[in-house]
Amino acid sequence: MAGELPEVLAGIALDVGFAKRVTVRRGGEPRRDGRCVVYWLQRAQRAIDNPALEIAVACGNSLGLPVVAYFSVIPNYPNSNWRHYYFLQQGLHDVAEEMRKRGVGFVIRRPSDGDTLEAFLEEVGAAMVVGDENVCREPERWRSVLAKKLKIPFLTVDADVVVPSAVFEKSFVLLHHFRPKLHAQLPEFLKPIEKVDVSHEWNLKLRSYDLAADITLGFDKLDRSVGPVDAFVGGTKAALRRLKEFTDTQLKDYDETRNHPEICGTSQMSPYLHYGHISPLTIALAVRDVEARGKAGKEVCDKYLDELIGWRELAVLFCKYNPNYDNWECAEPWAKKTLTEHTGDKRPWSYSLAQLERAETHDELWNAAQREMVRDGWMHNYMRMYWAKKILEWSPDVATAFERAVILNDRYELDGRDPNGYAGIAWAIVGKHDRPWFDRPVFGLVRYMSGESTGKKFDSKRYIEQQRVGARSAL
Ligand SMILES: Cc1cc2nc3c(=O)[nH]c(=O)nc-3n(C[C@H](O)[C@H](O)[C@H](O)COP(=O)(O)OP(=O)(O)OC[C@H]3O[C@@H](n4cnc5c(N)ncnc54)[C@H](O)[C@@H]3O)c2cc1C
Structure with missing residues (x-):
């Protein structure tokens, strides 16, 4: 306070x-x-x-x-x-x-x-x-x-967080530094919000913009080249419907299916969380309820909550306490050093922002992910990691790579322009919330993902085909 x-x-x-x-x-x-x-x-x-x-x-x-x-x-x-x-x-x-x-x-x-x-x-x-x-x-x-x-x-x-961010007063370098502090707070905050009954009802009629009309009418400078998507419908009702579907049928297998972009195995709550159409608390309590009813195991529910509360609130703290959250200067000292040392490395492929945006690369898996995002306003987490890492590999330098990833992510994702997006890009491109790995060209000690091994971890052929024929990813 x-x-x-x-x-x-x-x-x-x-x-x-x-x-x-x-x-x-x-x-x-x-x-x-x-x-x-x-x-x-x-x-x-x-x-x-x-x-x-x-x-x-x-x-x-x-x-x-x-x-x-x-x-x-x-x-x-x-x-x-x-x-x-x-x-x-x-x-x-x-x-x-x-x-x-x-x-x-x-x-x-x-x-x-x-x-x-x-x-x-x-x-x-x-x-x-x-x-x-x-x-x-x-x-x-x-x-x-x-x-x-x-x-x-x-x-x-x-x-819009389970534990108020002011409780922590700082950001954390790694999730496992944050997790014990977060868990210590959950008994106090992971509980239903008491609804307060209104004692004096509002009964004045005031002028208000008519929702039957497009709220962007007359916004001459608005970019209309990126239009609405079929894959998601906004609002609390749609969010609650999707949450029920996920917790009833998919949550129990989340641990197995969450890294399969060709399967609808994740909750797809991120657009709703971004607009505040649903509270993370509503989701977390629904997950705990499913667990209590024995419809999903404790381990899988904990895993889901680790994403929803752990990773998500780590991202909120990152943006709250780091003014450079949307550029490469947010990197930890080890990452700045290693990426600077590799600035002059020869890039195996090089693409302009426009080529990336149009999914015109040699890499069919990457193109498929880019198409998913442009068409559906959403990309699977596993593909987001791969997608951003390749942008680093194919851009002239790390600052440009970060900037390009932010532009594309914010432009096309429904959940873009969000702490999770900036933290996710920082994770992929400058190793934020990650540890140093093995030294290699361009990436230095930042974790690398190769197309070959990524493509073998799930049915990537099916995923590429889904994006080619224009299948909706969900809902
Ligand atoms: C390069 C990159 C860009 C990203 N851009 C965004 C973005 O713009 N907006 C966004 O909300 N998320 C972003 N993420 C994080 C993550 O990919 C999405 O939150 C997740 O894919 C959303 O799908 P879901 O709701 O089905 O997730 P689920 O797997 O069902 O997880 C439930 C919720 O947990 C949270 N969560 C899951 N994974 C992460 C994560 N890695 N970091 C933080 N929170 C997480 C999200 O709020 C998510 O809705 C990005 C990750 C990367 C690597």
């Missing part, structure tokens, strides 16, 4: 775990003549298992005020395109429906129509603002800027 809680929160019986999620961006007392509490929804685009929303409702109840959730459709969100907005808009329908059911107002506005959050706070007479959190550079900047401008309390809530 970064500052003193305003008195309004002191009066609320906040669960200890909840209190640890809160950062006071601006303290002080709520506006006395305030007419509502505003929940500024940005990262956690859902009304279920959302601690930021629950805190907003608790504040509203304590002040005797209704709550209204506000969503701003930013026209030039960094590296976004039509594909991302389309998925986001699908999710907003579910948010609107769930907020209505809970008695919370929901308003969508667009800065491009002349609407700003500050103007909205004035319009509705906000007593205080509660927001969610996002460790990525630009959205974090929005929160800091708002905190400086506001004269009412502004709290943010770390709503």
Whole structure:
């Protein structure tokens, strides 16, 4: 918690775990003549298992005020395109429906129509603002800027991780350094979020962008060359459907099938997690429930949770505490040294960004992965590792390789522009969260993956064929 809680929160019986999620961006007392509490929804685009929303409702109840959730459709969100907005808009329908059911107002506005959050706070007479959190550079900047401008309390809530990242206060070099600290916290945080009943329902009709219309209408600068995908439908409902399907039928075999890109053996929760359509807590508790009912073994459930909580929250900490999270300067000293020593190594193949983007390489397995990402907005984890390592091998230098991987990943993946993406690219290209391996050309001590051995670990012929004929990867 970064500052003193305003008195309004002191009066609320906040669960200890909840209190640890809160950062006071601006303290002080709520506006006395305030007419509502505003929940500024940005990262956690859902009304279920959302601690930021629950805190907003608790504040509203304590002040005797209704709550209204506000969503701003930013026209030039960094590296976004039509594909991302389309998925986001699908999710907003579910948010609107769930907020209505809970008695919370929901308003969508667009800065491009002349609407700003500050103007909205004035319009509705906000007593205080509660927001969610996002460790990525630009959205974090929005929160800091708002905190400086506001004269009412502004709290943010770390709503999209199981264990609030402030608990750790630093990033970790390796997962096995982080894991024991994480596990020590799980009893406190891996438990259901208490839903707070709304005591003062929202009943005002406010102007809101009509979701029947495309939310990107009039966004002249939006990149429309990357369009919506068939493979995924956005929103909490779709996320819960997919989660049920995964936990009912696939989780029990996750350990065996997770490294088979030709099989739908992973949860495909990443796009939903990225947009906050589902909470990692909802997923983790569903997995624990399946385990408790004996439908999947402890070992396989632990393995899945190690990815969902261990690797994912390691990535969040990496971005939170490393300002160079999206460029090669984030490398550990050993990796910087070895990659610099190998700068001048002759590359076996060399491709431009445009050739990579069009999947025009000599390597059919790599091309298949690139096609999967361009078409479906998602690529299998095993292929992501291979994909990024080859970009290092075929680019003029490590800085360019990192940059190209970020451009392509952020552009095409539905789950791109996410701490996991930056950490994944850093893992593959500069050995982040990995250890030194054996010295070899171009990679130095950074772990290498060869096409030959990667292709033998699963039915790569089938995977290549699937991507050629345009099979959807899932859902
Ligand atoms: C080069 C590269 C780029 C990547 N880019 C992204 C990205 O842009 N966005 C993204 O969400 N993930 C990214 N990842 C991590 C991982 O590949 C995806 O999270 C995973 O493939 C998503 O599929 P899933 O939901 O079916 O995963 P599952 O295997 O079902 O795992 C469940 C959840 O655990 C988390 N998880 C799984 N593997 C990892 C991992 N290695 N690191 C961190 N979290 C993990 C994810 O949140 C995932 O949704 C990248 C990895 C690499 C190597």
